[in-house]
Amino acid sequence: MGKVLDAAAIAQFRRDGLYAPVQIASGEEARRLRAQLEAGETDHGGPFKGSVRYKSHLLFKWLSDFIRKESVLDPVEDILGPNIMVWSTDWWVKEANSPSYVSWHQDSQYWGLDSSKLITLWVALSPSNVASGCMRYLLGSHLGPDLPHRETYHDDNMLTRGQEITEGVDEAKAVNVELDPGEGSIFAFRIAHASHPNRSADRRIGLAIRFIPPDARQIRSDHDSAALVRGVDTHGHFELEPEPEYDFDPLAVEFHRWSEEERRKILYHGTDWETHRT
Numbered sequence: 044m045g046k047v048l049d050a051a052a053i054a055q056f057r058r059d060g061l062y063a064p065v066q067i068a069s070g071e072e073a074r075r076l077r078a079q080l081e082a083g084e085t086d087h088g089g090p091f092k093g094s095v096r097y098k099s100h101l102l103f104k105w106l107s108d109f110i111r112k113e114s115v116l117d118p119v120e121d122i123l124g125p126n127i128m129v130w131s132t133d134w135w136v137k138e139a140n141s142p143s144y145v146s147w148h149q150d151s152q153y154w155g156l157d158s159s160k161l162i163t164l165w166v167a168l169s170p171s172n173v174a175s176g177c178m179r180y181l182l183g184s185h186l187g188p189d190l191p192h193r194e195t196y197h198d199d200n201m202l203t204r205g206q207e208i209t210e211g212v213d214e215a216k217a218v219n220v221e222l223d224p225g226e227g228s229i230f231a232f233r234i235a236h237a238s239h240p241n242r243s244a245d246r247r248i249g250l251a252i253r254f255i256p257p258d259a260r261q262i263r264s265d266h267d268s269a270a271l272v273r274g275v276d277t278h279g280h281f282e283l284e285p286e287p288e289y290d291f292d293p294l295a296v297e298f299h300r301w302s303e304e305e306r307r308k309i310l311y312h313g314t315d316w317e318t319h320r321t
Contacts, residue, residue, distance in 0.1 A: 058183065166225075180236045270284040
C-alpha cells in the first residue's frame with residue numbers, strides 16, 4: 044500500500060504504463076497556478092517558447108515550490124521509491140483553436156537516459172479533454188520494442204524534432220485521458236503517446252514533470268542536471284540544481300542557461316544541432 048496509490052493502482056501502472064487520474068491540486072490551486080503562469084507570460088511578452096518552456100522550476104519560485112509538494116511527490120514515491128529527482132519541467136500549452144499537435148512518439152528514444160524507471164506526471168491547469176486535445180496513449184506499449192520514428196520538423200508539431208512513429212500505432216486502440224484542472228496522469232518513459240490539436244475556445248495548459256531515480260544516467264552527454272526534491276542523491280550522476288529563492292534568482296537563471304545548452308545537445312544528438320539553437 045503506497046501513500047496515494049494502492050497495490051491495484053501500482054499494478055495497473057506497471058501493466059499499462061499509465062495511471063490516471065490522480066488528484067494533484069485543488070481546482071482553486073490549479074487556477075492560481077494558471078494565473079501565475081499567465082502573469083509570467085505577460086511579463087515575458089507572450090506565451091513561453093524555446094528555453095523558457097523547459098526547466099522553468101529554475102526560473103520561477105512558485106513552480107519550484109509546486110514540484111516539491113507532498114501531493115506531487117507522494118504518488119511518485121509509490122512508484123519510484125523515496126529518493127526522487129526532477130530531470131525537467133516542460134510546459135505544453137495549446138492556444139484556443141490552435142493547429143498545434145503532438146505526434147505519436149516515445150520519449151525514451153530522444154532523452155539519452157538509461158533508466159526505464161523515469162516517469163512523467165502530467166498536470167492539467169485547464170480542462171484537458173477530447174475537444175481541447177487531451178493526451179492519448181497506447182496502453183502497454185512501454186513493454187514492447189522500440190518503435191521506428193522519423194523526423195518531420197513540422198511547424199505545427201510541438202516536439203523538438205517533429206518526431207513521429209512510422210509504424211506500430213493502432214489508432215483504434217488509443218486511449219484518451221481527460222483531466223479536470225488539478226488532476227494529473229502518470230505515465231512511463233517508453234509508452235507511445237500523442238495529442239490532437241485544440242479545437243476548444245480555451246487554452247489547453249499542461250505541466251509535465253519528469254522524475255528519475257538517482258541511479259539513472261545520461262549517456263548522450265558528460266553533463267546533465269536534476270533537482271533533488273525528496274530523499275538523498277545516492278549516486279551523484281547529475282549535477283544538482285539550485286532551488287531559486289525568488290523568481291529569476293540570478294544564480295538559478297545562470298544555471299538554467301547552462302542546462303538548456305546541455306539539453307539541446309542531448310535532444311538534437313545525431314543531428315546538426317547548431318541549426319536548432321534558437
